[in-house]
Amino acid sequence: MYANVIIEYGVKSLNKTFIYKVPDELKDKIKVGMKVYVPFGKSEVFGFVMELQNNNDTGYDAKEIIRIDNEELVLNKELMDVGKHLSSITLCTLITAYQTMLPSSLKIKKQEHNYDKYDEYLTLTDKLKAMEYICKYPRRIAQIKAINNILEVGKLNKKEVSSEVVKALEENGIIVIEKVNKYRINKDSGKIVKKHLTEDQESVYKSVDFNKHDTYLLYGVTGSGKTEVYIKWIEKCIDEGKTAIMLVPEIGLTTQIAKRFYEAFGSDVAIFHSSLSEGEKYDEYLKILRGEVHVVVGTRSAVFVPLKNLGIIIIDEEDSSSYKQDNNPRYHAKDIAIYRGKYNNIPVVLGSATPTLESKARADKGVYKLLRLTNRVGNAKLPIIHVIDMEPEMKKRNMIFSEFLQNKIKEKLERREQIILLLNRRGFSTFITCSNCGYTYKCPSCDITLTFHKSTNNLICHYCGYQKKKDEVCPECHEESLNYYGLGTEKLEERIKEMYPSARVVRMDQDTTRNKGMHERIINDFKDYKYDILLGTQMISKGLDFPKVTLVGVINADASLNIPDYRSSEVTYSLLSQVAGRAGRSEIPGEVIIQTFNPDNYVIECVKNNNYDRFYLQEMQFRKNLKYPPYYYLVSIKVIGKIYEKAIENSQKVKKYLADNLNKETIVLGPTTASVFKFNNEYRMQIIIKYKFDDKLMETLKDLDNIFSSNKDNYLEIDFNPLRI
Ligand code: ADP
Numbered sequence: 001m002y003a004n005v006i007i008e009y010g011v012k013s014l015n016k017t018f019i020y021k022v023p024d025e026l027k028d029k030i031k032v033g034m035k036v037y038v039p040f041g042k043s044e045v046f047g048f049v050m051e052l053q054n055n056n057d058t059g060y061d062a063k064e065i066i067r068i069d070n071e072e073l074v075l076n077k078e079l080m081d082v083g084k085h086l087s088s089i090t091l092c093t094l095i096t097a098y099q100t101m102l103p104s105s106l107k108i109k110k111q112e113h114n115y116d117k118y119d120e121y122l123t124l125t126d127k128l129k130a131m132e133y134i135c136k137y138p139r140r141i142a143q144i145k146a147i148n149n150i151l152e153v154g155k156l157n158k159k160e161v162s163s164e165v166v167k168a169l170e171e172n173g174i175i176v177i178e179k180v181n182k183y184r185i186n187k188d189s190g191k192i193v194k195k196h197l198t199e200d201q202e203s204v205y206k207s208v209d210f211n212k213h214d215t216y217l218l219y220g221v222t223g224s225g226k227t228e229v230y231i232k233w234i235e236k237c238i239d240e241g242k243t244a245i246m247l248v249p250e251i252g253l254t255t256q257i258a259k260r261f262y263e264a265f266g267s268d269v270a271i272f273h274s275s276l277s278e279g280e281k282y283d284e285y286l287k288i289l290r291g292e293v294h295v296v297v298g299t300r301s302a303v304f305v306p307l308k309n310l311g312i313i314i315i316d317e318e319d320s321s322s323y324k325q326d327n328n329p330r331y332h333a334k335d336i337a338i339y340r341g342k343y344n345n346i347p348v349v350l351g352s353a354t355p356t357l358e359s360k361a362r363a364d365k366g367v368y369k370l371l372r373l374t375n376r377v378g379n380a381k382l383p384i385i386h387v388i389d390m391e392p393e394m395k396k397r398n399m400i401f402s403e404f405l406q407n408k409i410k411e412k413l414e415r416r417e418q419i420i421l422l423l424n425r426r427g428f429s430t431f432i433t434c435s436n437c438g439y440t441y442k443c444p445s446c447d448i449t450l451t452f453h454k455s456t457n458n459l460i461c462h463y464c465g466y467q468k469k470k471d472e473v474c475p476e477c478h479e480e481s482l483n484y485y486g487l488g489t490e491k492l493e494e495r496i497k498e499m500y501p502s503a504r505v506v507r508m509d510q511d512t513t514r515n516k517g518m519h520e521r522i523i524n525d526f527k528d529y530k531y532d533i534l535l536g537t538q539m540i541s542k543g544l545d546f547p548k549v550t551l552v553g554v555i556n557a558d559a560s561l562n563i564p565d566y567r568s569s570e571v572t573y574s575l576l577s578q579v580a581g582r583a584g585r586s587e588i589p590g591e592v593i594i595q596t597f598n599p600d601n602y603v604i605e606c607v608k609n610n611n612y613d614r615f616y617l618q619e620m621q622f623r624k625n626l627k628y629p630p631y632y633y634l635v636s637i638k639v640i641g642k643i644y645e646k647a648i649e650n651s652q653k654v655k656k657y658l659a660d661n662l663n664k665e666t667i668v669l670g671p672t673t674a675s676v677f678k679f680n681n682e683y684r685m686q687i688i689i690k691y692k693f694d695d696k697l698m699e700t701l702k703d704l705d706n707i708f709s710s711n712k713d714n715y716l717e718i719d720f721n722p723l724r725i
């Protein structure tokens with residue numbers, strides 16, 4: 001028997017299978033999709049079995065497989081195909097695709113860890129035999145005590161019994177030791193909560209056909225009870241013995257949503273998100289492989305979980321950019337979900353209060369089926385939104401808070417209601433400049449201004465993480481004239497504490513949630529009313545459900561509006577509507593205050609009037625005129641390398657190659673400098689392809705990618721459907 005194996009090196013030149021002989025002792029065990037250890041050249045490497053066959057007709061002398069790495073880990077047929085699909089749509093190597101699909105503890109890497117944590121339990125081999133033993137040796141007190149304990153509860157943790165006793169009982173054949181995998185996440189919710197769907201929810205619930213594949217867009221305003229409908233769909237799947245994948249965006253949200261799923265399904269849920277430890281992820285993955293759970297709740301990569309007998313895949317907040325991986329392979333979870341949906345002939349549901357233009361357009365064309373929830377559940381009303389023009393406020397020296405916002409904060413604090421403040425920029429000030437000579441701190445590797453973080457007195461590059469201590473005097477002219485400009489969450493926190501000394505304030509951003517469990521702690525504490533004000537970056541904008549929040553303030557709505565990118569309006573609309581949606585989710589009505597220098601901007605106006613449909617029509621018009629998605633597809637190609645001149649030269653070659661080989665109707669723009677031109681000491685040139693239909697595209701890009709895989713100066717970064725250009 002022979003096996004075709006792909007090996008661990010993710011380089012293009014080794015992106016093919018190698019043939020190995022299966023030794024006799026592995027013949028009964030080996031399966032397609034297993035991880036194996038094989039000799040390769042002079043070394044030994046890991047690989048995945050792609051195919052098994054009886055003969056070796058390659059003409060090569062096949063070496064023997066050394067061992068199977070983990071007999072439990074087998075990528076089934078579906079996942080083998082998902083990997084091939086992933087590789088074909090992103091142009092990554094097959095091994096990279098399979099590696100992406102596994103939690104990192106199961107990925108191939110040089111250092112192996114043993115994550116297999118289990119508890120050992122003692123059970124009796126035979127009750128009668130144990131009784132006889134007690135009668136025969138009445139003086140073996142410790143052993144008798146252990147036997148009695150086991151008799152009482154059925155099994156006993158090995159740790160509770162001395163090792164001599166265990167040894168003696170085992171040797172006499174009285175007990176056996178059972179290894180039970182120990183799961184580190186505790187999901188006992190204690191209560192199973194079931195809600196009755198409202199009429200609207202019920203009709204949406206019934207519109208999904210479980211007997212065939214369709215992609216549905218559930219467009220429901222914030223607080224309309226989408227999550228409750230998700231739960232009912234999943235319940236239906238479980239009742240029929242099927243399984244479900246529920247994708248959620250970033251961690252801040254995962255914990256809160258996961259909690260609602262534990263409440264509904266108890267330990268039938270496995271969870272995946274980036275704040276779990278490797279060991280925890282490993283545990284969760286094994287539970288899925290063993291078929292011990294029916295539901296998986298997780299972030300992007302959970303779309304790859306090996307659940308069998310899938311019944312539905314749901315993507316909550318489908319417009320979240322966290323569903324697109326921003327390093328190789330640059331895949332979107334939606335594409336994988338729809339692939340698996342077709343594969344299993346099951347429904348895929350995309351849910352959002354602010355769908356992407358792509359999804360809405362597809363729903364309008366009938367490619368997706370549109371489901372709508374237009375009202376909030378119960379008596380909750382959508383919040384009243386005030387837009388405050390900051391220009392006159394500046395003249396009154398209200399640099400951070402408008403008078404209106406100041407008064408509202410005071411009012412809500414007095415009424416003991418809660419407040420959320422959004423400022424989409426972390427750190428203390430955005431940059432430091434010398435007022436004498438004009439010197440500004442910049443990152444030496446990225447050419448981006450450094451952000452000042454006061455708590456650590458560090459200047460940090462938000463792109464590459466470079467840090468340096470702040471100086472007392474200007475490093476250029478040596479005057480004491482360094483000034484802070486711009487506002488970050490850290491400074492906002494300091495100002496609020498000065499202005500409202502009795503308010504209990506908590507900040508949530510990348511800096512305060514670096515440690516494991518911090519997200520959860522902040523969210524839970526805020527929910528338990530240990531704080532009055534929660535302030536933070538966009539991390540706080542989505543999905544959170546705090547009934548006591550009646551005021552949401554957006555400190556600077558222009559920050560994301562002014563980013564030069566084709567999606568900045570869409571991103572801003574979504575961010576503002578989502579954060580506004582945190583207010584007034586129960587009986588007490590909510591208010592939202594948006595501070596801006598562009599009160600007449602149509603994005604802000606549409607948010608104010610809660611008019612997604614108008615925003616959608618207006619924005620579609622822009623996209624059409626400027627030939628952007630959803631009217632055109634985009635591909636971004638970056639030509640990256642250490643030498644400036646080479647990057648320019650090669651990007652021109654790429655441009656020519658594309659122009660020569662793609663369809664005539666396809667538009668090739670550039671090369672231009674990428675929006676982050678210098679990053680980690682590498683220069684980045686960018687070319688944008690815009691097309692509606694191009695049958696030569698994939699082949700051309702594949703060839704181009706191969707040509708560059710051996711280029712010593714530059715490498716390519718190809719991004720299909722980039723979220724940012
Ligand atoms: P969305 O996901 O659309 O933002 P949620 O599912 O979070 O909305 O629902 C908003 C609030 O309404 C939650 O507090 C939820 O518990 C409650 N809710 C949802 N559906 C029902 C229902 N059928 N009956 C009672 N309360 C509900």
Ligand code: ZN
Nearest residue numbers: 443446461464
């Ligand atoms: Zn940097």
